[in-house]
Amino acid sequence: MLLLSFLEIRLEALLEAMSAGLIPVVTDIDANRPWITHGKDGYLFEAGDHQDLAKNIITALAGNLPVSLLEQKRAGLKEIISWSSVAKRFIDIYTQTIKEANSLQR
Numbered sequence: 001m002l003l004l005s006f007l008e009i010r011l012e013a014l015l016e017a018m019s020a021g022l023i024p025v026v027t028d029i030d031a032n033r034p035w036i037t038h039g040k041d042g043y044l045f046e047a048g049d050h051q052d053l054a055k056n057i058i059t060a061l062a063g064n065l066p067v068s069l070l071e072q073k074r075a076g077l078k079e080i081i082s083w084s085s086v087a088k089r090f091i092d093i094y095t096q097t098i099k100e101a102n103s104l105q106r
Contacts (some may be wrong), residue, residue: 003027003059006047011035018042019077021070023060024051041065041073 001033003026005015011031018035020025024042026032042065043056079085 003032004053005029007066008009013083015077019074019081021074023065025060032065041069 003024006029009098014024014026014032014035015092018041024032024036026036026042026044028038028044029047029048032044036044038044045056097103
């Protein structure tokens, strides 16, 4: 999975690709760093550096990442982005917001 952007606002493509077990090769930007540990569960390359990009694509295609680590990451991401997990977080935030609003009215 290649992600070549200099600025990423929506990470759905990256997270969905990783949860499907694809190995990401993505730009080393703030939005991608929390999700990728370079050389462990994907590859980060310097934005605009085509040689760094090529090196990382070749490395990714060599298949040197431990399958067990990729599987752990995939399972963790599926839990984070599943509908039930997202809905639970939404309900928790909504409930907390209601509690705080009620306490301000007293």
